Amino acid sequence: MGSETVATFQNQTDFSSDPDERLIVERIYKAVMERRLAPNTKLSEASLCDTFGVGRMRVRRALLLLSSQGIVNLQSNRGAYIACPDQSEAKDVFNARLLIEPPLVRQLAVYPDSRNLELLTDHILLENAAREMNERTEIIRLSGEFHLKLAQAAGNKFVSRMMRELVTRTSLIVGLFGSSRHATCPEDEHTKILDAIQSREPKRAEKLLISHLNHIQSGLDMDTRPQPQDDLAIILRSD
């Protein structure tokens, strides 16, 4: 794992015309989605340069794009760090998701497009396969991407974009505040949601989704760890 191409992700809205830039952005995005890159990890220009074999300009542009997507935090004269959402932001993320996803799912259940439902079914198969194989990073990423595909099923570029940002941020939040027990999403909730959509039951789909989001949220310890990292990141580096 990790060796497969990044092309899988390039159905996303990506503004950079240069392929190298896209690669950098997508790789970091993917690492964040899989929680391999922890919040507040420093992304120094030099290391990215020789990781990707690119000049500084490309790296800087990629970092600027990542910062505009809220994935990275640019600090003047100090460098780029993986974003580290606080409790207030976490609240905003979940509220935004609770605002957008329910009507989205309702709409999907009212006008289900067979082609899109197929894609969702395929995705759930992937999820289950990853679970069977116990591939942790895959499970985490696919779990998040289910919601993204939900948005993509609506066939709306803007909704997809916003959802991508919200899902990415959720990944950071779960990484920060998630208790180790509920590390991964509950297994069958996605299946149930898709089922309700396929059966054209908007109300049920909506309710399942809301409880799913609440379930994720309830697995977080928002009180502990007020503002961790930075120190922690340094500690990890000193090993």
Next chain:
Amino acid sequence: MGSETVATFQNQTDFSSDPDERLIVERIYKAVMERRLAPNTKLSEASLCDTFGVGRMRVRRALLLLSSQGIVNLQSNRGAYIACPDQSEAKDVFNARLLIEPPLVRQLAVYPDSRNLELLTDHILLENAAREMNERTEIIRLSGEFHLKLAQAAGNKFVSRMMRELVTRTSLIVGLFGSSRHATCPEDEHTKILDAIQSREPKRAEKLLISHLNHIQSGLDMDTRPQPQDDLAIILRSD
């Protein structure tokens, strides 16, 4: 008009740390919102450089940020152009707005926060004042920004961001497809919506908003002008 500071807009999410960069981004954003910058207008680096008295680096970064917000279209080796949404994108924008804004307004009507309602009231006063004075560009901008303030009233950073993008894009769309008659928004619909919110009538607020959005959409000639500009822009330039 036009001489007032740009600071008014800086409550927005803006990722650039440098003040010059913010200024460029906000000025172009504002010009688009006021429909002074038409779709497909070329933004050459040189002209921006001496307009703002900045080096090329700043301009290029600003353009990259604008492109990440969908305001500007970066074409490799050809330059930056004000985005020119097509019919398909227009459809997406309105669908996204119809997805997000109704639940948003409903929520505002259920939990109205007095401070935020005050801000909305103030905004409507500004709108009416601009209408009285017949300040066209102000009317256009404030009209769009009402919806943005609606989102901001929810106190959610992400919702505000998405709405900002949608509203900006709507401005481009109306500029492209809007028939000259309905150039500006209908006068009192915003007032009515706010009224419904203040009276804590979620259903009514939602309905008013939906019909408001449909009203805007119905004022567009989506069939005419399949893909204008570029040529048109060149024609205008040859005067």
Next chain:
DNA sequence: GACTTCACAATTGTTAACAATCTTTGTCAA
């Protein structure tokens, strides 16, 4: 021993020159 100060190293920010690409203009031939 703890604290400040200073200098050095490392990292990021900026600039300007150079390279590559596209656009325009002018010329020539059909």
Next chain:
DNA sequence: TTGACAAAGATTGTTAACAATTGTGAAGTC
């Protein structure tokens, strides 16, 4: 007159050197 072609001009993309800032560690002082 129209079209293709080529050279000049203008614009964007890239690179590398330089400047500025921050972080680090050693020396010195209390």
